[in-house]
Amino acid sequence: MTAYDDLMEFTRDTMALGQVAGRLGWDQETMMPRGAAPQRAEEMAAMESVLHARRIDSRVRDWLAEIDDASLDTVGQANMRHIRRSFERTCKVPAALAARIAKLTSAAQGIWAEARAADDFMAFAPTLAEVIMLKxxxxxxxxxxxxxxxxxxxxxxxxxxxxxxxxxxxxxxxVLSELRAAIRQAKPPEPLTGTFDEGAQMKLTRQLAKTFGYDMSRGRVDKAVHPFSSGSGLDVRITTRTNPVDPFNCFYSTIHEVGHAAYEQNIDAAYLLTPLGSGVSMGVHESQSRIYENQIGRSRAFTGWLFGQMKDAFGDFGVKDADAFYAIVNRVGDGYIRTEADELQYNLHVLLRFDLERALMAGDLQVSELEAAWNDRFEADFGYAVDRPSNGVLQDVHWSVGLFGYFPTYSLGNVYAGCLNEAMRKALPDLDADLAKGDTSAATAWLGANVQTHGGLYQPREVIERAAGQAPNEAPLLAYLKEKFGGIYGL
Known part of the structure; x- marks a missing residue:
């Protein structure tokens, strides 16, 4: 065996262990007994120590020194790019610090959840300050x-x-602020009313997952407080949530997470348990979830089909026709929660978090000032005050688990999705006729072939540029939003 073969065999084992660690995280969010949290923190810290030791193993350094990247094919060179980058970055972080972060963030997740339930930011603030210090x-x-x-x-x-x-x-x-202001002057569609059986929601949401190409033989749909996708390759799981008065929360959370999961399921099988066997970046990942959820799932064509499915599942639920349903699905209204925000206002939520977390990391904003800073910024951007911490600074899990730098990838994913949607529509001129029948296969196949199959083969921006035929930029997204919401609100 060559040094490259030895390195790849070692890397596959490391990545397999990483998948096991990910499954621990999935279990913590879905099925773990609440009282197990302290032990799970120890387990996660132990697993992180093992993974960290493998990532900085001296044999990896020796193999990297021995391998001539130029002698490898395109796939081999891409593997080496990821392995070298990961090795160099991991070696910079002391093992003790990595273990402390893993242990603290596992425990912090539970502390955040309790503080959120109690609407008490100060109960979480000391832990958050410690997370920020370590990060x-x-x-x-x-x-x-x-x-x-x-x-x-x-x-x-x-x-x-x-x-x-x-x-x-x-x-x-x-641009978003101006469009939002214009819409606020127009008459909004009436919101959805009534109650929707949560069991029926889960039945339809599993149908939606399959409609968007999710392979249930390699995945499953469960419920969690915060919807997410977990895993790669042959085991990719998603979660959703139900609300008896808001079925769209369930349905579109599911479609969103299926976008993430489909990306992982559709990566070239030859890359399984290699550095190329997962999504290349969170921005590209988010582009898949957002284009599934919004440009496809909230389109006039697809919502016409979904309207019929909801009537079959719930009977007459008070919406007169498919056009009214389309307007309701895309309704722009007041709200506090990022994950429940409409396409137009969603990015304003992300920009708020991006600015605040940059200030926290730079030391320009202290944790003791964070709640007030959040509330002030929110009122400035949205025009009304935050009513309680669970609708404000405590609503997201990300900071509790140390995911600083993650939030902006949500909006970057929207930008990427705008570029991809423009290219996909040009390539598939009859797409709406398919979507009107509930057939997403042409769209998901195009995304699979042009984005998902590559996994980590290319650099993030290169993936989008190859698929969209242009460098990533915000113009297609802004044009799409203006056309869509201008049409719905008669602007």
Missing amino acids: REEGQALAAGGDVYDAMLADYEPGTTGADLEAMFGTMRP
């Missing part, structure tokens, strides 16, 4: 004198900096 220490180690936030962002979107995002978001924000 800043990690970022300083990774940045090696550079920008700490950029070092964190690189874990989720390699090749993108905070300055890049600030420029992009700065272009988007006034």
Whole structure:
């Protein structure tokens, strides 16, 4: 065997262990007994110690020194790019620090959940301050004198900096604000009313998962407080949630997570348990969930089909026709929760978090000031005050588990989705006729062939540019939003 063969065999075992650690996280969110949290924190810390030791194993350094990347094919070179980058970054973080972060963030998740249930930010603030302290220490180690936030962002979107995002978001924000203001002057459609059996919601949501190509033989749908997708390759699981007065929360959370899961399921099988065997970045990942959920799932054509499915499941639920249903699905209204926000306002939620977490990491904002800063920014952006912490600073799990640098990838994913949707529509001129019949196969096949199958073969921006035929930019997304919501609200 060559040094490359030895390295890849070692890497497959490491990645398999990483999948086991991910399954522990999935269990913690779905089925773990509440009282098991302290033990799970110890288990997660132990697993992280094992993984960290493998990632900095001296044999990896020796193999990397021996391998001539130029002698490898395209796939081999891509594997080496990921392995070298991961090795170099991991070696910068002391093992003791990595274990402390893993242990703290596992425990912090439960503390955040209890504080959220009690609407008591100060019950979580000391733990969050400790998480930020450790994550800043990690970022300083990774940045090696550079920008700490950029070092964190690189874990989720390699090749993108905070300055890049600030420029992009700065272009988007006034356009979104202007469109939102115009819509607020128009008459909104009446909201959905009534109650919808949660068992029937879950039955229909599993049908929707299959409609969007989710392979249930390699996955499952469960319920969790915060919907997510977990795993890759042959075991990719999703969660959703139900609300008896808001079935759209269930249905579109499911479609969103299926977008993530389909990406993982559709990666070339030859890349299984290799660095290429998972999504290349969180921005590209989010592009799949958002295009599934919004450009496909909330389109006039598809909502016409979904209207019929809901009538079959729930009977007459008070919406007169498919056009009214389309308007209700895409209704722009007041709300506090990012995951429940409409397409137009969603990015304003993300931009708020992006600015606040950059300030936290830079030390320009203290945890003791965070709740007030959140509330002030929210009122400025949305025009009304946050009523309680669970609808504000405590609504997201991300900071409790140390995911700083993650939030901006949500809006970057929207930008990528805008570029992909423009290209997909050009390639599939009859797409709406298929969607009107509940047939998403042409759309999902196009995305599978042009984005998903590549896994980590290319760099994130390269994936989008190859598929869309242009460098990623915000213009297609903004044009799409103007056309869609301008039509619904008669602007």
